[in-house]
Amino acid sequence: DAGVIQSPRHEVTEMGQEVTLRCKPISGHDYLFWYRQTMMRGLELLIYFNNNVPIDDSGMPEDRFSAKMPNASFSTLKIQPSEPRDSAVYFCASTSGVRTEAFFGQGTRLTVV
Amino acid sequence: GENVGLHLPTLSVQEGDNSIINCAYSNSASDYFIWYKQESGKGPQFIIDIRSNMDKRQGQRVTVLLNKTVKHLSLQIAATQPGDSAVYFCAESSSNTGKLIFGQGTTLQVKP
Numbered sequence: 001d002a003g004v005i006q007s008p009r010h011e012v013t014e015m016g017q018e019v020t021l022r023c024k025p026i027s028g029h030d031y032l033f034w035y036r037q038t039m040m041r042g043l044e045l046l047i048y049f050n051n052n053v054p055i056d057d058s059g060m061p062e063d064r065f066s067a068k069m070p071n072a073s074f075s076t077l078k079i080q081p082s083e084p085r086d087s088a089v090y091f092c093a094s095t096s097g098v099r100t101e102a103f104f105g106q107g108t109r110l111t112v113v
Numbered sequence: 114g115e116n117v118g119l120h121l122p123t124l125s126v127q128e129g130d131n132s133i134i135n136c137a138y139s140n141s142a143s144d145y146f147i148w149y150k151q152e153s154g155k156g157p158q159f160i161i162d163i164r165s166n167m168d169k170r171q172g173q174r175v176t177v178l179l180n181k182t183v184k185h186l187s188l189q190i191a192a193t194q195p196g197d198s199a200v201y202f203c204a205e206s207s208s209n210t211g212k213l214i215f216g217q218g219t220t221l222q223v224k225p
Contacts, residue, residue, distance in 0.1 A: 004156075031211050043157070043202065043215040056212055091156050098208040099145040099164060104156030 006092050006105035013112055018080040021108045024073055025094030033102060034067055034077050035091040043091070049075065082112045121200065123220040132190040134219045136203030139184065143205035148177060148188045151200045151218070160188070160201075190221075198223045 005024040013019050025032045033048040047057040052069045060067070064083070069075040079086055089109050095102040126132050138146065144165035149157035163170045163177045163186075170177050176189040186203050203216045 033213060035215070042217045045212070045214055048212060050211060055210070093156075093213075095211075095213070098206065098211045101147060101159040101162055102204075102213055104149075104158070107156050 004092055004094055004103050004105035006090075006108050008108060009106060010109045011111070013082055013110070015083055015112055016081045017112075018078065019082045019086075019110060019112075021077040021090050021092075021110070023075045023077070023092030023105060025075070025092070026096075026103055027073065029094035029096050029103075030072070031095045031097065031102070032069060032075050033093040033095075034075070035093065036088045037091060037107070038088045046077070079110075082110075084112045087111050121218050121220050123222060125222040125224060126193050128193060128195060128223055128225050130193055132188075132193045132197070132221060132223075134188045134190075134201050134221065136186040136188075136216050136219075137184060138186060138203065138205045138216070140205060140207065140214070141184070142207045142209060144208050145206045146177070146179060146186050147204045147206070147213075148175075148186075149202045149204060149215075150197075151202065153199075157202060157215075193221075193223050195223045195225055197221060 007022045030051050034046040037043045046059045047067045049069045067077045089107045091107045093102040093104045147162040148160040151157045161172045161175050161177050163179050168179050174191045178187045200218045200220050202218045206213045
């Protein structure tokens, strides 16, 4: 398996634009996590899914952020409209169940100017 | 200000010495704990894990210790090498929810 695949690796966008980050989890994994990493806040959990269903979105900063998982092999994190303070590295991770290691993608570095 | 960031604890060790990185977790319901290593420009990578029914687990050059009484976790790295230089995160999870939460991280610097 190629591991967790995220795209794009880098994204630079202007304030106010919509940004969509994509994630393909490892095949067979039924948990998917979205994290945001910044110097200010470290590695924050934004939302996670189990069997494509959002379980906990309490980490989503505000209504500008939304996440979907239409099927077991794909998830998106959307920011609309984007703001400079959204600049961060966004990671996706997947795991095959509770009490098993989570595998991370390479991340998407988002810069909002 | 914009330049204020997390002041990650930093551990500086000499190559060949043993390293001990500590972590306090918050949720008494957590029953699964993981240590991750993150190198610059990469995603966190799994090092070792431990379940709450254990207090010690050993891997290759690494040992994790769990003290549930004081909610403390530690990672011991034997014979630290320059390639061990990275940021190390502990993470906790509960089998009831599957939610995986990370601590703030510790920077390990290995001096040759």
